[in-house]
Amino acid sequence: MLEARDLAIGYGATEIGVGLSLSVNAGDILCLLGPNGCGKTTLFRTLLGLLPALSGEVLLGGTPIAAQRRAEIARQIAYVPQAHAPPFPFAALEVVLMGRTARLGAFGQPGQRDRDAAMRALQQLGIGDLAHRDYSRLSGGQRQLVLIARALAQDATLIVMDEPTASLDFGNQAQVLAQVAALVSGAAAEGRGVILSTHDPDQAFALDARVLLMKDGRPHADGTADDVLTATNLSHVYGLPVSVETTGSGRKVCLPSLGRQSAPTMTSEAFTMA
């Protein structure tokens, strides 16, 4: 449903990434991994058609995204930004209802059917009780779930999530991650695909995702989590020794070395990248 061919991305004359290709279909989870500043956000903005590609093209539903209107795009891709606080105290249900915008006319108002869809989306994520709470006063994890509910209400087949677990506590991370997995493989998956970025390679293993590992705006490796997230690749991309181990339950985890001697950890280069 989404295909990017040999993209060069960036702002105006500033090229941030090159040689990026990917495709996502129903049932896929694609996980973008890479150090801060490697171009993940810029790639997202390009994939969403918010930023024109410098070269190459993004095809959405077989048509170049640049030729599509915002409403057409929004009916196919939903974007879940990092949980934010809006300037006004909308109710959580209103925030979710905003996901219906692309299905309304220019002067349209959400009606009963839209309200039902929004309520269903909240209930699907188990947060129906938050519907009438002030969104700006919810916790970070609750807000993130509301934004995922909004993507569900948007009824798009592809959902793009920008670090959905960033700034969440341990429990909320697991909860959000479980919902992400359910979006694609759950009973109500309805042939969805998901692209998400994360800073935690363990999540790619947990989601059994395909992984695009980026470094300095270029694809470093691309494939299944098992193939891409190797000690060698991770050590190279993040610039410190990483070991990948299998737990007793059979899940893989990535462990960075914290040893002072062995690790040339935060070099000045790594800081500039951040």
Next chain:
Amino acid sequence: MGRGTTAAVSLGRPVLSLTGVLTVCLAALAFVAVMIGPFALSPSQTVMALLGQGDAQAAIVVWNIRVPRVAAALLVGAALAAAGASYQALFRNPLVSPDILGVSAGAGLGAVAGIFLSLPVAAIQASAFVGGMAAVGVVTLVASMVRNTDRTLTLVLIGVVIGALAGAATSLLKVMADPYDQLPAITFWLLGSLAAITTEDILPALPMVFIGLIPLALLRWRINVLSLGDEEARALGIEVGRTRFLVIAAATLITASVTALAGVVGWVGLVIPHIARMLVGPGFGRLLPVAVLIGAGYLLIVDTLARTIAQVEVPLGILTAVIGAPFFVWLLARGRRGWA
């Protein structure tokens, strides 16, 4: 279905009854305002005069002086509150007032130039209207030429620049103006007043305000989505540039029309949307009618005070500042909830 229905009721019905209550209050307020003044009228005299019966002098006072003035106050208050609510949603900032893009500064320059050139009243009003529209036109034009990813911030900053330039030009005209004849008129205009308003003054502004309100009412859902920010609004399916332009054009038309009528009246467009948001929340579909009604009532009260508390007319801008500024501090002191 069950939950959805509850949601519909809780989001809909109280607002309807609130607008009903506010409308009744506003009508009562307007009636009382028509009674009050140097030539005081009893309720029965007022009703008779409004019906065109009874004392001829009372009828003249009511129809030639009080009704135009009350109507003007209602129109100006409603318009400024509507424009303020729109700008606040658009710029995602509850501290924004309708002047943000320089409409007041432009209208001020237009009016001052008109007074400086000793133009007739209608021409001064036209000049103020054109000045206000032109200032915002220049701001949007310059902002569209500046290549910056943050369109909203660019607009606001260019608005500050153009406002400052218009203010400088206004000051220059004040220095050059005749200090006995023109300067008092300029000062009075820049502080806002509805003294000496006539039906002929109101008639051109009235349709302009309505024309401006129509797109705001039609776009009420999209204005909510715009308040999430450009990037998110686009991702949710809105052509942000076009929609924002329409909202700015409508809100500016409204503000410039009433500023040409009443002069520069500050604080109303900043404070009233806050009160409305406290009552019905930020959803623009509910916010707009409530802000319009409260704004109309507020300015009617202020204008009635302006013409009755002293021997001379007190400029509106002074009263709205004296009332608005402390109220705003109180809002801020209530903390984060104050944004509500």
